[in-house]
Amino acid sequence: MTDQLTLHAKSADGTRIAYHRFGEGRPVVFVGGALATAAAAAPLATAFAEAGLQGVTYDRRGRGGSGDTAPYAPEREAEDLRAVIDAVGGAAVVLGHSSGAILSLLAAARGVPVTHLFLSEPPLRFGRDEPPADLAARLQALVDDGRDEQAVLLFLREEVGLPEPAVEQFRASPAFAGLLPLARTTVYDNRLVASVSTPTAAMLEVDVPTTVLRGDPTMPLLVAAAERLAAAMPGAELVVVPESHDHGVDPAGTVREVRARIG
Incomplete structure (x- = not known):
């Protein structure tokens, strides 16, 4: 259905x-x-x-x-x-x-x-163990520079807290490319969660x-x-x-x- x-x-x-x-x-x-x-x-x-x-x-x-x-x-x-x-x-x-x-x-x-x-x-x-306070600004700078891949990776590392091997495995997966159009929303999610963590x-x-x-x-x-x-x-x-x-x-x-x- x-x-x-x-x-x-x-x-x-x-x-x-x-x-x-x-x-x-x-x-x-x-x-x-x-x-x-x-x-x-x-x-x-x-x-x-x-x-x-x-x-x-x-x-x-x-x-x-x-x-x-x-x-x-x-x-x-x-x-x-x-x-x-x-x-x-x-x-x-x-x-x-x-x-x-x-x-x-x-x-x-x-x-x-x-x-x-x-x-x-x-x-x-x-x-407890909150992401860095400047993460939204750094994500926004990457998105503004057209560095969508780096923004997504930074979000996975510092907001989600994935260990580096998991980040690299995700980066190599076929699904990763589909996330890049959503890069600007990493700023939104960081700001949302930080505002009421x-x-x-x-x-x-x-x-x-x-x-x-x-x-x-x-x-x-x-x-x-x-x-x-x-x-x-x-x-x-x-x-x-x-x-x-x-x-x-x-x-x-x-x-x-x-x-x-x-x-």
């Missing part, structure tokens, strides 16, 4: 946000992480559709079929998510992964209409049923972040999805856990 066409929602600042709908029924909006487009989430959205829900994917600004309006701010991305939710019915279950989980939580704290919140492996550091009180107190998800195995940073976030949010539930490995999102396992919690 695939979506029929690319649709567009208009964000508050006029940016066109491309989104896709899979199936019918209650919408579940997926918010992807760094260096990812909506296309990568098609298998997950299809799994939601096969479970009787409507899987919704979208390209965050600056990616895929979406526009990009300067200046960037994390709040604009929260407005983008609101525009997509408005387009698919006015309220939705939201599943965010990685930096997309941080964006989802930020959006919920800003009043975006979320009925259930699922936060998959948010890379929150709570003030220690979540605000409003984020921790969102009045939305919240489930924190993580895979097994995954990066130690993400294990610690999931545990700390769940402990800091009153009523939040921490769930390990054993089918999800190494910062991936397994469609069947994830849909099972979401379906069990939204009724």
Whole structure:
């Protein structure tokens, strides 16, 4: 099952946000992480559709079929998510992964209409071992100079924290070239995560049923972040999805856990 066409929602600042709908029924909006487009989430959205829900994917600004309006701010991305939710019915279950989980939580704290919140492996550091404070400026300089490959590599090293052998293995993979058009969004993801790496009180107190998800195995940073976030949010539930490995999102396992919690 695939979506029929690319649709567009208009964000508050006029940016066109491309989104896709899979199936019918209650919408579940997926918010992807760094260096990812909506296309990568098609298998997950299809799994939601096969479970009787409507899987919704979208390209965050600056990616895929979406526009990009300067200046960037994390709040604009929260407005983008609101525009997509408005387009698919006015309220939705939201599943965010990685930096997309941080964006989802930020959006919920800003009043975006979320009925259930699922936060998959948010890379929150709570003030510990934060990336260098000048990383956004260095990433921006590389992008401005047209050095997209170097920007992506720098992001993987200093924001994601991949060891050098893993960076070089990734660089040699066929998938690496597909990341280069997304190089400018490394600045966005760094700024988004850095702005709320220690979540605000409003984020921790969102009045939305919240489930924190993580895979097994995954990066130690993400294990610690999931545990700390769940402990800091009153009523939040921490769930390990054993089918999800190494910062991936397994469609069947994830849909099972979401379906069990939204009724």
